[in-house]
Amino acid sequence: MLKNNAARLNETVKGVETMSRFALAVLALASGVYTYLGVRDLLDGSATFVFFAAIIYSAAVSVAIYAFWTFMLRFVPLVTSGVQRAALFLTMAVGCLMIMAMSSWLNAAALAGSAALEQHLTVTLEGYVADLDAAHGNALAAQSLLPDVQRAAERFSRLAGDERESGALTGTTGSGSVVQLLTQMGAQMNELGASITGSREEVAALFDQGSAHLAKLRELVSAPGVIAPRADAFSAEVVQLSAVIAALQETSVAPSVKRAAADLSLGFIAPVADGGSAGLVLRQDQVMETVRNSVAAQSAALAQAADEILAEPKVEPRRFVPLSPAEAVLRYWSDFIPSWAGAISIDLLPVVLVLVLMVVHDAMRREAGSLEEAETMTAAEMLRAVDIYRRLTVEPAPAAAVVEGGEEGVPEAPAKEAPEATVTPIDVNQRKRSEGPVRP
Secondary structure: OHHHHHHHHHHHHHHHHHHHHHHHHHHHHHHHHHHHHHHHOOOOOOHHHHHHHHHHHHHHHHHHHHHHHHHHHHHHHHOOOHHHHHHHHHHHHHHHHHHHHHHHHHHHHHHHHHHHHHHHHHHHHHHHHHHHHHHHHHHHHHHHHHHHHHHHHHHHHHHHHHHHHHOOOOOOOOOOHHHHHHHHHHHHHHHHHHHHHHHHHHHHHHHHHHHHHHHHHHHHHHOOOOHHHHHHHHHHHHHHHHHHHHHHHHOOOHHHHHHHHHHHHHOOOOOOOOOOOHHHHHHHHHHHHHHHHHHHHHHHHHHHHHHHHHOOOOOOOOOOOOOOHHHHHHHOHHHHHHHHHHHHHHHHOHHHHHHHHHHHHHHHHHHHOOOOOHHHOOHHHHHHHHHHHHHHHOOOOOOOOOOOOOOOOOOOOOOOOOOOOOOOOOOHHHHHHHHOOOOO
16 A cells, blocks of 8 residues: 555656646746846946847746755755755755845835835825924924014003103103103014014915925825836936925014014113103103013013924924935835745745655555555566576576496496585566666
8 A cells, every 4th residue: 555655656756746847937937037126227228238138137037946946946855865855955955035125126026116105205295284283383483483472562662652642651641751762662563573474374385386396296105107207307306305304494573573672672772861850761661671571572472482302303304215216126125025925936936846745755655555666667677587587596406427438347437416506586676777778
């Protein structure tokens, strides 16, 4: 039963040998085709040069893959020594790494190159969206100072009106030095508030322009068709969007607010008291000193708020780097694991065939034992071996009783018995190999 199983396994291995060669050739050809598609995008030069260079490289890859796996399919199943088999496995691992280096990543580039480039454009688009939002937020941050400036302007204007109408500060009505000072401070605050309000319109216009560029970029990313022209148009739009983001950062009025706040206190000029009496002059001086202190406090508050806005990190200019399909696949490999698995499987699938043949040959050797050649002996070879064995084992005829031509009366010498032939049966298979193949 064991010998029959070994024979059937041997016949099956011979039966699938042609199929194994065909499958290996198809896999090598498929790997060469995808290698051609992947390497074509990496070469520069004329169309003819690129075509022939890619063809030669892909053909070399196909031949190398077919030859390597043919050697492995032939030798690994036949080696039984543990050390020798380990050496072959190590050689096979090195060969697999070399195949992946020269073919698999190019196969992945051919399978997922366009998708990887779209992924690169999408990631870049997300970065520019964040940059535009950050620049817009920094530009609008100075708008938060507008309520404080408006409140200060209203307070100075209201105090000037109260002093003019009822003498709320000095006790004397009329337009004197205090009214002039308060009116002056109110006017400066209104000018600062107007500059902040004016920048709002410019920021809104730049943001709308940047949003239009982002919409165009989204269309290029999601549009169908060849990826290369869309990538070129994407680069052109990115340049314009970068200019808009830089302009947004320049429209921030926080530096202007800080300078204006410093001018309020450092450039404070109090008018000379013009009261008609010494008491009124004294009261005017006291009120103007109070106004000076109030302006200094307001200036410090505005400067501190402007410093907080200026301390926010600026948007660093982003540079768009175009990638080839192979570079994009390598950079975003984690997003295309199925494509990588398919590309590597095309090249390394023969590993499974090598392991299957190794297991089958081990089973054949274990079941057939030492009668492996007897299982494949033909009937003619068996008959020839039996005939040779019969000739070696037959006994020779006895010696003659009378010596022919002897003299009369001479007693006949006793015949010596021939020594018995001692024949040691030899291994039939060994005799068969020494005699050479015998044909019926």
